[in-house]
Amino acid sequence: MKDTVKLNDLLFGITKEDVQIKAMEKIGRRLTKDELKIAEKGLEAGLTFDIDAIYSAIFDEINDKK
Numbered sequence: 001m002k003d004t005v006k007l008n009d010l011l012f013g014i015t016k017e018d019v020q021i022k023a024m025e026k027i028g029r030r031l032t033k034d035e036l037k038i039a040e041k042g043l044e045a046g047l048t049f050d051i052d053a054i055y056s057a058i059f060d061e062i063n064d065k066k
Contacts, residue, residue, distance in 0.1 A: 014043060016036060019031065019036065019039050019043075023035075023039075
């Protein structure tokens with residue numbers, strides 16, 4: 001059987017519910033719509049800030065396993 005890669009499949013995701021769970025843990029309440037927008041901007045900035053370093057670490061590990 002042939003291994004097929006679906007190129008549009010999501011590798012990692014953070015849902016609004018994931019953020020709400022963390023908010024409950026950290027501040028004891030769910031976030032408002034406006035606060036969720038702030039969280040979204042923060043996550044986006046944090047996840048794209050040094051994506052090249054993350055990719056380098058991933059591919060270094062892959063190359064080390066060969």
